[in-house]
Amino acid sequence: MAHGQLMAISDLHVAYEENRRILDGVRPEGPGDWLLVAGDVGELLSDVEWALGLLAERWARVVWVPGNHDLWTAHEDPVQLRGDARYRRLVEICRGLGVHTPEDPYPVWCGSRGPVVVAPLFLLYDYTFRTPTAATKKESLEQAYAAGVVCTDEFLLHPDPYPSRDAWCRARVAETERRLAECDPELPTVLVNHFPLVRTPTDILRHPEFAQWCGTELTADWHLRFRAAAVVYGHLHIPRTSFHDGVRFEEVSVGYPREWRRPGHPRNVPRRILPS
Numbered sequence: 001m002a003h004g005q006l007m008a009i010s011d012l013h014v015a016y017e018e019n020r021r022i023l024d025g026v027r028p029e030g031p032g033d034w035l036l037v038a039g040d041v042g043e044l045l046s047d048v049e050w051a052l053g054l055l056a057e058r059w060a061r062v063v064w065v066p067g068n069h070d071l072w073t074a075h076e077d078p079v080q081l082r083g084d085a086r087y088r089r090l091v092e093i094c095r096g097l098g099v100h101t102p103e104d105p106y107p108v109w110c111g112s113r114g115p116v117v118v119a120p121l122f123l124l125y126d127y128t129f130r131t132p133t134a135a136t137k138k139e140s141l142e143q144a145y146a147a148g149v150v151c152t153d154e155f156l157l158h159p160d161p162y163p164s165r166d167a168w169c170r171a172r173v174a175e176t177e178r179r180l181a182e183c184d185p186e187l188p189t190v191l192v193n194h195f196p197l198v199r200t201p202t203d204i205l206r207h208p209e210f211a212q213w214c215g216t217e218l219t220a221d222w223h224l225r226f227r228a229a230a231v232v233y234g235h236l237h238i239p240r241t242s243f244h245d246g247v248r249f250e251e252v253s254v255g256y257p258r259e260w261r262r263p264g265h266p267r268n269v270p271r272r273i274l275p276s
Contacts, residue, residue: 004032004060006109006118006190009270010234011040011067011253014051018257023051026270028059034109035059035270036118038234038252039067039194043074045086049093056097061107063100065120066090067194067235068213072156083160084168087122102176106183109190111274116229117183121176121193123219126166129199129211137166137212144209151213173218180226188229190273196233197222198244201251205236223247230273239266248276 009026013019028035035055041048041064048070056062066087073082081089094101102122108115127137134140144150153165162168183189191197195215202211214235223231223244230248237255241248252271254260260267 004028004030004034005272006034006036006111006116006274007270008036008038008192008232008250008252008273009254010038010194010232010251011237011255012037012042012051013040013069013254013256014042014047015044016257019254022254022269023054026055026058032060034061034063034118036120036190036192036232036252036273037062037064038192038232039065040069040234040253041067043069043072044077045079045089045093046077048090049097052094052099053097056099061100062098063107063118063120063192064094065102065192065194066122068124068151068153068157072152073158074156082158083162085160106179108187109274113275115187116274117187117189119180119183119189119191119226121191123172123176123193123195123216124165124169125195125213126169126216126218127212128217129202129214131209131212140209140212144212147207147209149207149209151210153213169216170218173216177222180222183226185227188227190230190232191222191226191228192232193219194233195235196249196251197231198249200244201233201236201238201242201249204238223249230276232273239269239271 041051091101102120106119130140159165159168197219234253
């Protein structure tokens with residue numbers, strides 16, 4: 001029996017009251033619908049728990065991956081866990097709510113055209129989406145600082161116990177690649193990650209210096225290697241559908257109020273992923 005629809009959303013940023021009102025309208029169309037949440041729910045653990053708890057009460061299944069904001073250790077958060085310890089606490093919260101995480105076995109969504117493995121990924125970035133003229137991470141970061149385009153992660157997203165965010169990224173990529181390789185080779189996948197798996201979506205950024213905080217070249221062929229029927233991501237706050245090597249990529253972010261208030265901004269969230 002088909003589950004219903006597979007829907008997706010990201011970058012809810014529920015610290016904004018206007019976004020909380022959007023969240024209140026995020027409801028399934030049918031009793032079997034699943035919701036993929038591709039990160040950046042909020043900066044405070046209490047906000048993430050509240051928002052995911054609300055969604056878990058409404059949807060047949062909620063699948064979550066962390067965004068960079070979810071991993072920040074914000075000064076105003078009473079919970080000052082950092083790095084991997086913060087991520088593991090978020091996983092505990094999700095499990096208590098019945099929300100699926102990247103640490104759980106990948107669930108299988110059974111649609112009208114057959115089953116699909118839904119793979120929530122936590123990969124981070126490694127500064128390989130460098131500026132066009134930078135040969136090294138150091139040069140790319142120097143150019144970003146000179147341009148005044150610096151991601152807040154540099155101050156609030158701590159990699160503990162890893163020596164750097166890129167080292168944490170490489171560890172996550174290696175572990176995730178191993179798990180994806182063990183999936184049933186007969187089944188297609190829906191890959192869900194906060195950051196785009198390929199660099200191309202970042203080409204339209206207003207500030208190209210920001211791309212280095214948006215993914216890793218290590219995943220450039222994953223949509224092909226792991227039989228993706230669709231790839232879901234957020235982070236860029238540029239909701240759209242694009243195709244790479246014939247595979248559909250969906251950027252499903254809500255974004256900040258100043259962004260979604262703009263005339264012509266698409267507000268079709270959550271976005272239907274399957275059936276396509």
